[in-house]
Amino acid sequence: MVPARFTVAIGSMDILTLENVTHDFGSTRALDSLSIGVEAGELVCLLGPSGCGKTTALRIAAGLEPLQAGRVLLDGEVVADADQDTPPEARSVGLVFQDYALFPHLTVVDNVAFGLRKLPRRRRRERAMAVLRQVGMAELADAHPHMLSGGQQQRVAVARALAPRPRVMLMDEPFSGLDVTLRHQVRDETLHILKQTGTATLMVTHDPEEAMFMADRVVLMRGGRIVQMGTPAQLYAAPANEFVAAFFGDINRLHGVVRQGRVSTPLGELDAGRLPEGAPANVLVRPEAVRLHPVDGDAASGARTGRVLASRLLGRSSVVHLVLDNPADSGSIQADRAGPHVHARVPGRFLPPENTCVEIDIDPYQAFVFPAHEDAA
Numbered sequence: 001m002v003p004a005r006f007t008v009a010i011g012s013m014d015i016l017t018l019e020n021v022t023h024d025f026g027s028t029r030a031l032d033s034l035s036i037g038v039e040a041g042e043l044v045c046l047l048g049p050s051g052c053g054k055t056t057a058l059r060i061a062a063g064l065e066p067l068q069a070g071r072v073l074l075d076g077e078v079v080a081d082a083d084q085d086t087p088p089e090a091r092s093v094g095l096v097f098q099d100y101a102l103f104p105h106l107t108v109v110d111n112v113a114f115g116l117r118k119l120p121r122r123r124r125r126e127r128a129m130a131v132l133r134q135v136g137m138a139e140l141a142d143a144h145p146h147m148l149s150g151g152q153q154q155r156v157a158v159a160r161a162l163a164p165r166p167r168v169m170l171m172d173e174p175f176s177g178l179d180v181t182l183r184h185q186v187r188d189e190t191l192h193i194l195k196q197t198g199t200a201t202l203m204v205t206h207d208p209e210e211a212m213f214m215a216d217r218v219v220l221m222r223g224g225r226i227v228q229m230g231t232p233a234q235l236y237a238a239p240a241n242e243f244v245a246a247f248f249g250d251i252n253r254l255h256g257v258v259r260q261g262r263v264s265t266p267l268g269e270l271d272a273g274r275l276p277e278g279a280p281a282n283v284l285v286r287p288e289a290v291r292l293h294p295v296d297g298d299a300a301s302g303a304r305t306g307r308v309l310a311s312r313l314l315g316r317s318s319v320v321h322l323v324l325d326n327p328a329d330s331g332s333i334q335a336d337r338a339g340p341h342v343h344a345r346v347p348g349r350f351l352p353p354e355n356t357c358v359e360i361d362i363d364p365y366q367a368f369v370f371p372a373h374e375d376a377a
């Protein structure tokens with residue numbers, strides 16, 4: 001029978017399970033009763049700021065860090081608990097780290113074949129070549145690592161980890177050693193390979209965009225605990241608190257007070273949700289939720305307006321810096337009487353000249369109201 005303290009919400013299909021894992025380094029609590037599961041074929045990203053415990057969780061899953069409390073299961077089989085700690089080589093996990101750590105004296109194909117010692121010699125090379133074909137590196141099978149670019153080395157590292165058909169792939173910041181263009185290309189290829197092979201994967205990243213690009217599910221951590229877990233869309237569109245809302249990039253912070261179920265800010269009014277009448281509220285608005293309308297002549301009466309401080313083209317979108325006009329009837333509690341500074345992000349090229357006036361409204365689905373006392377990012 002499963003002890004009561006382990007009856008956490010872990011799926012029965014999980015390939016990898018961490019249950020109530022707590023881990024201390026001296027007086028530092030790195031993980032605080034962490035429970036996560038990775039289902040068959042699923043890619044889960046551990047995301048969070050530096051020091052939140054991501055790498056420790058991954059190393060415990062791999063068996064590289066001795067378990068102190070909790071359990072680790074692979075395919076439903078306990079590999080670490082109070083009584084046992086199966087070594088990494090006996091766990092059937094594929095490891096990919098930031099530094100690819102290929103053996104410099106071995107060729108590409110021999111690097112990939114290295115983990116296949118259980119197979120007969122001829123089968124080893126066949127299997128290694130098959131995986132190299134999957135990652136598009138078969139033509140360089142006889143090269144040595146120093147002859148490869150960083151991106152090619154990383155593909156070989158992925159092939160080497162996949163070759164023994166591990167039960168789960170564990171990847172720690174696998175793309176962070178690559179420059180931006182290569183990083184995008186290699187992570188795209190890696191996602192395709194992991195999905196084509198149906199390999200369950202737990203990946204660590206501190207980059208929210210990378211997590212959204214790669215993950216079926218994101219586990220956002222802070223201080224050794226999970227703050228929110230869900231699909232990228234759930235975390236982005238329904239953040240549990242200010243920390244989550246702000247973690248996914250630039251955000252405008254405004255303040256207001258609840259009046260008749262609404263919070264009024266210089267950007268517009270929003271539903272106050274469950275906040276009580278008179279409660280101070282923090283309102284977080286994504287820049288892409290700020291919609292701008294050029295004013296030809298005078299602004300419409302009652303319209304929210306702002307003055308353009310600067311407009312910048314960022315490639316696929318433009319960012320417009322604005323100082324908001326602060327209507328006396330807004331009910332807001334801005335300290336800055338000139339009105340707050342906000343960012344609007346508009347698709348494509350939209351560059352209103354400095355000092356011009358624009359009308360503003362907001363997309364309420366990308367604006368979030370939280371109680372003002374809540375712990376901010």
Ligand SMILES: Nc1ncnc2c1ncn2[C@@H]1O[C@H](COP(=O)(O)OP(=O)(O)OP(=O)(O)O)[C@@H](O)[C@H]1O
Nearest residue numbers: 025028030048049050051052053054055056057206
């Ligand atoms: N070997 C160690 N000895 C002492 N403290 C450690 C050790 N490894 C990690 N820590 C501490 O444990 C906490 C969690 O570290 P961990 O490396 O897991 O975080 P992280 O989220 O992966 O951070 P980063 O993104 O910077 O790699 C941090 O406070 C860190 O300083």
